[in-house]
Amino acid sequence: MAMNPTNGCSLHIADLSDYLDTGTSPDAAHIENCPQCHARLAGLRSLSAAAHELMDDDVASATSDAGWLDGILASLRLETRAGRPIPLQGGPDDELTETEGAVIALVRSVGDSLGGVLIGRCRLEGEVSVPGAPVEVRIHVSARYGYPLPTLAQQLREAVWAQLLVHTELNVMAVHVAFTDLRPPLDEAFAQESEDFGESGRSGGPAGLGEDSE
Amino acid sequence: MEQQQDLPHKLADASDALLAERAGDGDVASFDMLARRYGPLMRAYARRLVRSYDEADDVVQDALFTAWRDIAALQDGSAVKSWLMRIVSRRAVDTGRRRKTHSNLEDQSETADREPTPEQLAVAGSARRALEKALTRLPEEQRRCWVLKEYGGLSYTEIAEELGISITSVRGRLARSRITLVQEMEEWR
Numbered sequence: 001m002a003m004n005p006t007n008g009c010s011l012h013i014a015d016l017s018d019y020l021d022t023g024t025s026p027d028a029a030h031i032e033n034c035p036q037c038h039a040r041l042a043g044l045r046s047l048s049a050a051a052h053e054l055m056d057d058d059v060a061s062a063t064s065d066a067g068w069l070d071g072i073l074a075s076l077r078l079e080t081r082a083g084r085p086i087p088l089q090g091g092p093d094d095e096l097t098e099t100e101g102a103v104i105a106l107v108r109s110v111g112d113s114l115g116g117v118l119i120g121r122c123r124l125e126g127e128v129s130v131p132g133a134p135v136e137v138r139i140h141v142s143a144r145y146g147y148p149l150p151t152l153a154q155q156l157r158e159a160v161w162a163q164l165l166v167h168t169e170l171n172v173m174a175v176h177v178a179f180t181d182l183r184p185p186l187d188e189a190f191a192q193e194s195e196d197f198g199e200s201g202r203s204g205g206p207a208g209l210g211e212d213s214e
Numbered sequence: 215m216e217q218q219q220d221l222p223h224k225l226a227d228a229s230d231a232l233l234a235e236r237a238g239d240g241d242v243a244s245f246d247m248l249a250r251r252y253g254p255l256m257r258a259y260a261r262r263l264v265r266s267y268d269e270a271d272d273v274v275q276d277a278l279f280t281a282w283r284d285i286a287a288l289q290d291g292s293a294v295k296s297w298l299m300r301i302v303s304r305r306a307v308d309t310g311r312r313r314k315t316h317s318n319l320e321d322q323s324e325t326a327d328r329e330p331t332p333e334q335l336a337v338a339g340s341a342r343r344a345l346e347k348a349l350t351r352l353p354e355e356q357r358r359c360w361v362l363k364e365y366g367g368l369s370y371t372e373i374a375e376e377l378g379i380s381i382t383s384v385r386g387r388l389a390r391s392r393i394t395l396v397q398e399m400e401e402w403r
Binding site: 012013014017040043044046047048049050051053054055057058059061062063068069072073075076078079080081083101104105108112118119120121122140142180181183186 | 221223224225227228229231232235236238239240241242245246249250253254255257258261262271274275278279282286340341342344345346349364365385386388389392393395396399400
């Protein structure tokens with residue numbers, strides 16, 4: 001059988017797999033000239049090709065009963081992330097707080113409503129649990145191509161600041177906006193892609209694309 | 215507050231890293247989007263790692279629950295796919311261990327219910343079908359290594375950690391599984 005080395009070729013199948021994975025091997029010179037190694041490499045290549053086909057099939061059949069994931073996600077009943085308690089002024093006998101998680105969700109919602117903006121990580125820096133303590137807000141933002149970033153940053157800062165003023169009693173000293181990701185413009189390709197987003201993920205954009213703070 | 219009608223579209227378009235950041239901050243919609251992006255792959259993977267489809271769905275559910283709990287601690291959001299796959303591996307391996315402590319079934323019999331039907335085999339004498347059949351006959355310890363490597367994309371070191379065996383054993387099991395699989399595929403042809 002071709003997979004079992006005989007007649008002088010003692011190279012192990014694991015070495016050939018490594019060679020296939022990395023493209024290099026201390027035995028490269030031998031492999032180049034060994035008919036048995038060639039045959040075994042061909043076997044490994046067709047195994048790898050068949051494995052890809054099988055996996056594609058498996059993924060397709062894993063998607064065939066639409067709704068299975070909805071069931072699982074619904075059953076998870078994901079807990080919300082509270083974070084630190086942030087005090088609010090109540091009556092004399094009240095102890096009123098809102099959670100850090102709720103404030104971050106507010107920032108996300110304000111930012112997402114601006115055209116071209118998608119909010120990433122948001123951090124409240126400072127002693128948010130101490131009334132009046134200075135707090136700085138740091139926001140990661142993904143912007144769509146075509147929006148002028150300085151204008152976008154300014155709009156975002158103003159909108160976030162205004163809503164924090166209405167909904168919290170935080171003493172906001174600064175809102176820092178960092179564009180960490182850019183998304184391509186909306187077009188037909190995207191419209192199609194959005195219906196088929198199970199296929200493959202996109203890798204993150206360049207980190208630290210630009211920072212703009214006030 | 216103004217509602218954003220195009221939010222789902224924006225999220226569909228978002229990078230893994232951004233979705234992971236948002237999910238880490240508690241955004242359920244972003245987590246759902248990640249689950250939709252990788253859920254089918256997680257399920258396909260789990261189905262090859264455990265004994266039945268029901269068990270696979272339990273594994274995916276557990277894995278997603280764990281992922282939601284721990285995603286805030288994920289350092290590199292762009293690696294969320296391989297992170298999810300590792301969680302599935304761990305859950306699937308745990309399931310196998312639990313099952314073993316409850317019964318003394320032989321490894322070989324565990325895959326019996328996944329043998330392709332004669333109809334399936336008749337569909338095509340393709341390499342893929344041959345592989346599927348050969349895979350079900352592989353000893354479970356070898357099959358697991360192979361699936362962790364080929365479907366999960368785990369490194370030798372990661373596989374060794376997940377299975378609690380040495381890297382040398384991982385290399386050995388992978389080599390044996392590949393020899394067997396290639397031979398069986400060639401015989402099928």
